[in-house]
Amino acid sequence: MSDTSSPVNIGSTPRIMRRPTRSVRVGDLVIGHAGPISVQSMCATKTQDLAATTRQIALLQEHGADIIRIAIDSRRDVEALAEIRKQTNARLVVDLQESYKLAKSVAPYVQKIRYNPGHLYHHEKDTPVQEKVKYIVSVAKEHELALRIGVNFGSLDPAQAENDADPIEVALTSAREHIGYLEDLGFTNYVVSLKSSDPNDVLEINSRFAELFPEIPIHLGVTEAGMLPMGEIKTRVAFENLLARGIGDTLRVSLTLPHSEKYQEVLIAKKIVQDVYAGRFRSVPRFDHSGLNIISCPSCSRVENEAFVDLAQKVKAMTQEFAEKKLTIAVMGCRVNGPGETDDADLGLWCAPSHVNLKKGSTLLGQFSYEEIVPKLRAEMSKLVEERGL
Numbered sequence: 001m002s003d004t005s006s007p008v009n010i011g012s013t014p015r016i017m018r019r020p021t022r023s024v025r026v027g028d029l030v031i032g033h034a035g036p037i038s039v040q041s042m043c044a045t046k047t048q049d050l051a052a053t054t055r056q057i058a059l060l061q062e063h064g065a066d067i068i069r070i071a072i073d074s075r076r077d078v079e080a081l082a083e084i085r086k087q088t089n090a091r092l093v094v095d096l097q098e099s100y101k102l103a104k105s106v107a108p109y110v111q112k113i114r115y116n117p118g119h120l121y122h123h124e125k126d127t128p129v130q131e132k133v134k135y136i137v138s139v140a141k142e143h144e145l146a147l148r149i150g151v152n153f154g155s156l157d158p159a160q161a162e163n164d165a166d167p168i169e170v171a172l173t174s175a176r177e178h179i180g181y182l183e184d185l186g187f188t189n190y191v192v193s194l195k196s197s198d199p200n201d202v203l204e205i206n207s208r209f210a211e212l213f214p215e216i217p218i219h220l221g222v223t224e225a226g227m228l229p230m231g232e233i234k235t236r237v238a239f240e241n242l243l244a245r246g247i248g249d250t251l252r253v254s255l256t257l258p259h260s261e262k263y264q265e266v267l268i269a270k271k272i273v274q275d276v277y278a279g280r281f282r283s284v285p286r287f288d289h290s291g292l293n294i295i296s297c298p299s300c301s302r303v304e305n306e307a308f309v310d311l312a313q314k315v316k317a318m319t320q321e322f323a324e325k326k327l328t329i330a331v332m333g334c335r336v337n338g339p340g341e342t343d344d345a346d347l348g349l350w351c352a353p354s355h356v357n358l359k360k361g362s363t364l365l366g367q368f369s370y371e372e373i374v375p376k377l378r379a380e381m382s383k384l385v386e387e388r389g390l
């Protein structure tokens, strides 16, 4: 993609001046003011399915993905990653959830590691989080990797969340704390992401972060933006506004798509950047939650059942009759982020291998087969509409 690190004249609108951040090296790519705005995507295939994963990496790379993320949860995933590395020259980043110790095993095969502060609490509860971060940083230093502190509204640091109910404050505090850990260790080759499924939150928190930490490169994302066309619209609401103010150094558009169409994440991301730099804006200034809001995860190798994308599409089709109702429905692919991300939805589904969990807010209503779940969801939506007089 064209280099957007310099000011670009966009006609009658003011020039876009990217923030003067420091440079973060991801292999031969620079993230930050001195580099182009890079585009990322993530494999949705099972990491251990080598043929499918290498095919997906090639597809994403062909369409211009600068960095490709893979989920790693086990030793077997690491073995698969070693094989994948032999078959691709793509810049790879791994997503570590609780398994922070895998950092050492994956390091020889990747250029970057992403960790989520909220997920470092679940395993080895007696080991302080700061010690776990120290371990990840020592690996990154040894292998000259970049890191991403990936704060996510759906899985906020539980210790911080107890002190402050406002997710924006909690997320900022968590980012600040982890920035402190990395800086104290003399490590600066990192970016920060602050993601939510609500584009208004993404807009606000990244604006605030950019002011607080002007030197730190930002990875932009609206999580679980869902299916097209709404997934692109939600993303544009946040990205257009931020990019136009020079905020955002690398980004990912997270869409629920079949594996064969995953490359659309890359094409849409590039189009959004190009549109902003050409002065073309397609979104409205604020995202108005006046009608139905469907949040669905983009899926990844952790997805518990391949039927997930199909289920998300069925939910979208079934819910058309509720289009005018102010309800938020979340559809999530697995147990890693499913339980947390559905808490704030009016009704949430998260997939297990042979059943789907149905929640109302944070309460589990029951577990249903993949065949039963859509009519069950419809019945619960009708009840809510009646209860709330929507």
Ligand code: SF4
Pocket (backbone or CB within 6 Å): 297, 298, 299, 300, 301, 302, 303, 304, 332, 333, 334, 335, 336, 337, 338
């Ligand atoms: S909810 Fe699970 S399957 Fe969906 S993107 Fe997140 S980790 Fe992957």
